[in-house]
Amino acid sequence: MEVKAIFLLAVVVAVAAQEPASSCVPAACQLPNCRCASTEIPGGLEPRDTPQFITVTFDDAVTVQNIQTYREVLYNRKNRNNCQIGSTFYISHEYTDYSIVNELYNEGFEVALHSISHKSPPSYWATASYEEVSQEFGDQKKQMAAFANIPESAIKGMRMPFLQMTGNTHFSVMADAGLEYDSSWGATNSINPGLWPYTLDYASPQECNIGPCPNATFPGLWVSPMLAWIDNDGYTCTMVDSCFSKPGPNDEDAWVEFYIRNFERHYNGNRAPFGYYIHEAHFTSHPASKTALARFLDIVTQLYDVFVVNEHDVIEWVKNPIPVDEYLKKDCKFTLRRQCQSRACGPYYPTHNQFNQEYRLQLCSACPATYPWTGNHLGTN
Numbered sequence: 046m047e048v049k050a051i052f053l054l055a056v057v058v059a060v061a062a063q064e065p066a067s068s069c070v071p072a073a074c075q076l077p078n079c080r081c082a083s084t085e086i087p088g089g090l091e092p093r094d095t096p097q098f099i100t101v102t103f104d105d106a107v108t109v110q111n112i113q114t115y116r117e118v119l120y121n122r123k124n125r126n127n128c129q130i131g132s133t134f135y136i137s138h139e140y141t142d143y144s145i146v147n148e149l150y151n152e153g154f155e156v157a158l159h160s161i162s163h164k165s166p167p168s169y170w171a172t173a174s175y176e177e178v179s180q181e182f183g184d185q186k187k188q189m190a191a192f193a194n195i196p197e198s199a200i201k202g203m204r205m206p207f208l209q210m211t212g213n214t215h216f217s218v219m220a221d222a223g224l225e226y227d228s229s230w231g232a233t234n235s236i237n238p239g240l241w242p243y244t245l246d247y248a249s250p251q252e253c254n255i256g257p258c259p260n261a262t263f264p265g266l267w268v269s270p271m272l273a274w275i276d277n278d279g280y281t282c283t284m285v286d287s288c289f290s291k292p293g294p295n296d297e298d299a300w301v302e303f304y305i306r307n308f309e310r311h312y313n314g315n316r317a318p319f320g321y322y323i324h325e326a327h328f329t330s331h332p333a334s335k336t337a338l339a340r341f342l343d344i345v346t347q348l349y350d351v352f353v354v355n356e357h358d359v360i361e362w363v364k365n366p367i368p369v370d371e372y373l374k375k376d377c378k379f380t381l382r383r384q385c386q387s388r389a390c391g392p393y394y395p396t397h398n399q400f401n402q403e404y405r406l407q408l409c410s411a412c413p414a415t416y417p418w419t420g421n422h423l424g425t426n
């Protein structure tokens with residue numbers, strides 16, 4: 046009890062001591078570790094010399110069902126530099142099969158965090174305390190590394206459930222957990238030309254649609270803004286599946302057109318990274334959106350200046366921007382494969398589920414004693 050009280054006091058003091066961010070001074074904020082929020086292309090490059098990055102990201106649990114889609118659509122595809130395409134997975138713990146997370150990692154895709162509980166409602170996240178966010182993300186980083194047997198240092202990004210920002214709290218947790226970038230912050234104004242990723246050394250001018258947004262300084266922490274799409278009626282949407290006016294479930298040609306029209310705003314503009322953000326479940330309700338994604342990837346990977354990459358690879362490029370012709374000559378990155386001696390664990394009957402539901406776990410470590418959850422992320426208690 047006493048220990049907990051002291052811990053809480055320390056957190057309150059740390060939060061109170063946060064420095065309010067001032068407006069960005071370009072001369073004092075230089076790459077690789079600082080960048081003012083701006084639509085200017087990093088390195089002062091011309092659009093035609095700038096690699097057009099595409100980030101394809103999937104949220105929530107990774108399962109034996111949705112891995113079928115990832116294998117079908119993402120595996121065995123290459124960019125024009127002959128390197129495998131990338132994709133980033135913002136993974137929540139509940140229902141995740143960690144032997145499959147291990148497979149995605151070994152295939153060179155990016156494993157990122159999306160919380161342990163993903164609990165509803167969104168307002169929970171808007172007001173979550175430092176300790177709560179730390180248990181959801183700081184602990185999830187360790188949990189993911191242990192259960193999927195991947196290096197903790199490979200986990201660099203996070204996305205809040207429901208894209209619900211948590212003010213300064215979530216960036217304090219990121220800094221303490223050694224995370225590098227956040228990909229939760231939707232941008233609907235600065236999309237044409239688009240806002241490039243930037244750091245929070247200084248105040249962010251980005252509009253705050255699902256606040257609270259951070260207003261303290263967090264040196265070296267990156268924001269990868271989620272630039273909105275424009276739907277068929279001209280309204281903005283952050284995730285493809287959240288677009289209101291979109292093509293019909295089986296109209297593949299219309300989906301391809303929809304993807305290309307949104308892509309071209311970036312490609313023919315300032316080449317800000319183009320995010321394709323979706324939940325895999327959308328492919329079940331709209332099958333043509335999946336086959337159209339495969340066709341879209343066929344098309345864009347033929348272009349010499351377009352690269353479908355992990356979100357972290359974009360941040361790496363922004364830190365050290367080089368023109369397309371140099372980027373094309375770089376070696377592909379190499380992922381040292383990590384073993385998984387897959388184990389089936391359970392059944393468990395965790396108390397967080399009010400229906401006494403049976404849970405099983407597939408992972409690469411020894412079976413936990415209890416179902417892992419916030420405050421007990423390794424299931425040891």
Ligand SMILES: *[C@@H]1O[C@H](CO)[C@@H](O)[C@H](O)[C@H]1NC(C)=O
Pocket residue numbers: 065212213257258259260
């Ligand atoms: C920073 O944002 C918080 C909400 O997260 C707000 O309560 C506070 O007043 C803001 N501080 C400044 C200096 O604007």
Ligand SMILES: [Zn+2]
Pocket residue numbers: 104105159163206207
């Ligand atoms: Zn989610």
